[in-house]
Amino acid sequence: MTAFLKPRAPSPRWRRRGTVLALLAPWLIGFTVFFAYPMASTVYYSFHRFDLFTAEFIGLDNYWYFLGDERAHLAFRNTLWLVAVLVPAQMVFGLGVAQLVVRLKAGAGFFRTVFFLPSLVPTVAGTVGFVFLLNPATGPVNGLLSAAGIEGPDWYGDPAWAKPGLVLLALWGIGNLMVIFMAALLDVPRHLYEAAAIDGAGALRQFRSITLPTISPVLMFSAVTGVIQAMQYFTQAWITSRVAAGATDSPGSSYTPGYPDGSLLTFPQWLFQTAFRDFSMGYASVLALIMFVISMLFILILLRRFRAFGDEGA
Amino acid sequence: MSADTVPAAGSAQDRLTPPSRPRRMPRATLYWIAKHALAIALALMFLGPLVFIALTALMTDAQALTSQLWPQSWNWGNFSEIFTTTPLLRWIVNTMVYSLSATALMLASSVPVAYALARIRFRGRKTAFLLVILMMLLPPQVVAVPIYTLWASMGLTNSLWPLIIPMVFGDAFSIFLLRQFMLTIPREYSDAARVDGCGEFTTMLRVILPMARPAIAAVALFQFFYCWNDYYGPLLYASTNADSWTLSLGIASFKALHSVQWNLTMAATILVMAPVIIVFFLAQKVFIEGVTLTGVKG
Numbered sequence: 248m249t250a251f252l253k254p255r256a257p258s259p260r261w262r263r264r265g266t267v268l269a270l271l272a273p274w275l276i277g278f279t280v281f282f283a284y285p286m287a288s289t290v291y292y293s294f295h296r297f298d299l300f301t302a303e304f305i306g307l308d309n310y311w312y313f314l315g316d317e318r319a320h321l322a323f324r325n326t327l328w329l330v331a332v333l334v335p336a337q338m339v340f341g342l343g344v345a346q347l348v349v350r351l352k353a354g355a356g357f358f359r360t361v362f363f364l365p366s367l368v369p370t371v372a373g374t375v376g377f378v379f380l381l382n383p384a385t386g387p388v389n390g391l392l393s394a395a396g397i398e399g400p401d402w403y404g405d406p407a408w409a410k411p412g413l414v415l416l417a418l419w420g421i422g423n424l425m426v427i428f429m430a431a432l433l434d435v436p437r438h439l440y441e442a443a444a445i446d447g448a449g450a451l452r453q454f455r456s457i458t459l460p461t462i463s464p465v466l467m468f469s470a471v472t473g474v475i476q477a478m479q480y481f482t483q484a485w486i487t488s489r490v491a492a493g494a495t496d497s498p499g500s501s502y503t504p505g506y507p508d509g510s511l512l513t514f515p516q517w518l519f520q521t522a523f524r525d526f527s528m529g530y531a532s533v534l535a536l537i538m539f540v541i542s543m544l545f546i547l548i549l550l551r552r553f554r555a556f557g558d559e560g561a
Numbered sequence: 562m563s564a565d566t567v568p569a570a571g572s573a574q575d576r577l578t579p580p581s582r583p584r585r586m587p588r589a590t591l592y593w594i595a596k597h598a599l600a601i602a603l604a605l606m607f608l609g610p611l612v613f614i615a616l617t618a619l620m621t622d623a624q625a626l627t628s629q630l631w632p633q634s635w636n637w638g639n640f641s642e643i644f645t646t647t648p649l650l651r652w653i654v655n656t657m658v659y660s661l662s663a664t665a666l667m668l669a670s671s672v673p674v675a676y677a678l679a680r681i682r683f684r685g686r687k688t689a690f691l692l693v694i695l696m697m698l699l700p701p702q703v704v705a706v707p708i709y710t711l712w713a714s715m716g717l718t719n720s721l722w723p724l725i726i727p728m729v730f731g732d733a734f735s736i737f738l739l740r741q742f743m744l745t746i747p748r749e750y751s752d753a754a755r756v757d758g759c760g761e762f763t764t765m766l767r768v769i770l771p772m773a774r775p776a777i778a779a780v781a782l783f784q785f786f787y788c789w790n791d792y793y794g795p796l797l798y799a800s801t802n803a804d805s806w807t808l809s810l811g812i813a814s815f816k817a818l819h820s821v822q823w824n825l826t827m828a829a830t831i832l833v834m835a836p837v838i839i840v841f842f843l844a845q846k847v848f849i850e851g852v853t854l855t856g857v858k859g
Contacts, residue, residue: 376610385627
């Protein structure tokens with residue numbers, strides 16, 4: 248049967264649009280239901296007193312409440328601390344380990360695997376493990392420290408040491424960053440180092456003038472995505488607090504997050520607590536919008552700076 | 562991304578070691594020793610936590626209360642005891658159901674979207690891709706309240722369904738990764754398929770899918786492990802119903818809820834880690850390539 252005998256066959260252009268629509272259909276629904284609608288809805292709820300069942304319009308009251316909510320401010324400061332300390336610490340350590348591994352002559356594959364392995368350990372298992380390792384009474388870390396004549400801190404029981412304890416946990420799971428940095432380091436053209444060596448540049452000078460500028464896009468990308476992740480920092484802190492305080496996730500547990508003394512209370516935890524434990528969902532929407540605005544700033548940096556996020560190809 | 566972006570021992574030294582200056586041998590030898598000593602020290606620090614966790618898992622209750630490092634006796638029975646003192650088996654089943662169904666659904670829904678975004682020109686493609694990136698990067702907490710409300714209105718909170726059903730509609734991170742990979746497949750393959758009379762669906766299934774296998778394997782593994790490790794999702798939807806607890810929920814409350822010692826708690830954490838680590842050793846290449854793919858170059 249030839250095409251012109253068919254009554255009103257769709258033009259190739261429309262058939263193409265139909266194909267695209269069919270391929271995108273699931274995602275279009277998902278985008279609407281799980282993204283566009285909730286975004287608009289969050290803005291709507293932020294002007295309401297909302298407890299999952301009834302919503303009552305209260306204007307800007309939720310926003311005013313945030314200005315005086317000291318727990319929220321504490322949570323914000325803690326998250327800021329994590330962004331300012333955790334992200335740079337991970338970057339420096341990850342780059343250092345990557346530099347070391349690409350220079351190893353014997354056993355590079357073995358060491359790469361060993362350094363990558365901990366990043367695979369499930370977050371919950373790693374976190375519970377570290378609460379045990381850093382437990383001052385029974386954990387091996389303080390045991391080893393005292394054998395060396397050092398009196399170890401109280402780690403997750405001491406507000407001053409709890410966050411540094413989480414930094415140790417984060418540095419342990421550096422594997423992904425290391426692999427990304429290794430790939431970047433191996434892409435640096437070798438002849439640049441040769442030319443620099445002929446000009447008498449030492450190792451440090453070569454690192455500063457060749458390595459850093461060449462891999463800076465990768466560093467920049469990791470830094471910005473690292474910041475976005477650090478702003479969401481939840482699971483490790485939530486679990487550390489609970490296990491160290493001896494609390495559970497069971498219903499009826501009247502535990503407020505942040506043990507010891509609010510030092511591990513991060514912003515997403517406070518959002519979770521207000522929304523899903525206290526059911527102050529209108530106020531939680533304000534907290535969500537604050538997170539949205541701050542993350543958007545960093546996402547815009549990514550979108551502007553990185554070609555890979557642009558629309559090229561095919 | 563291709564095989565040659567994967568760091569390999571041989572290429573590493575060839576390309577990165579700056580040519581050594583014409584000096585005497587000892588200095589190079591010292592440098593060699595220093596590097597490898599540092600690597601060994603670091604390796605001990607990276608492996609240490611795993612070793613101590615494993616050793617504690619084998620101690621008796623009484624010894625786990627002390628700060629001793631080496632088990633006096635090897636209590637392999639701890640691993641069977643955690644199955645009898647806690648509903649560990651139920652948690653494992655729930656976690657498997659969640660991880661496997663989410664991964665299968667994600668693949669079925671995300672591959673076509675990635676294909677359309679990477680290989681078909683259409684109006685609005687740029688915008689669609691931008692929205693995928695936004696969904697990928699924005700913290701899930703931002704939209705958590707209305708989505709929770711949605712599931713509550715359907716009576717599906719207190720279960721794992723709110724974590725599985727959305728996978729029918731694609732996962733932004735997987736779409737992004739698959740699309741990046743599909744972009745690297747030369748256009749000529751699609752053109753050849755078209756000349757042979759293939760439509761878009763046939764081209765996708767017969768030409769692009771087989772070529773994108775490494776990327777598909779990577780996103781499937783990432784999704785599976787994401788679910789296996791997920792704590793925030795189950796905490797939000799399933800923590801109020803002990804019947805739908807996952808391993809991560811169980812492990813996080815293990816010690817307090819079952820009033821057990823660190824030895825059993827560590828045995829349980831070993832059990833959560835083991836599958837991930839075993840799969841990693843079986844599919845190490847897929848992992849490393851996948852991670853490399855996420856470190857987008859500017």
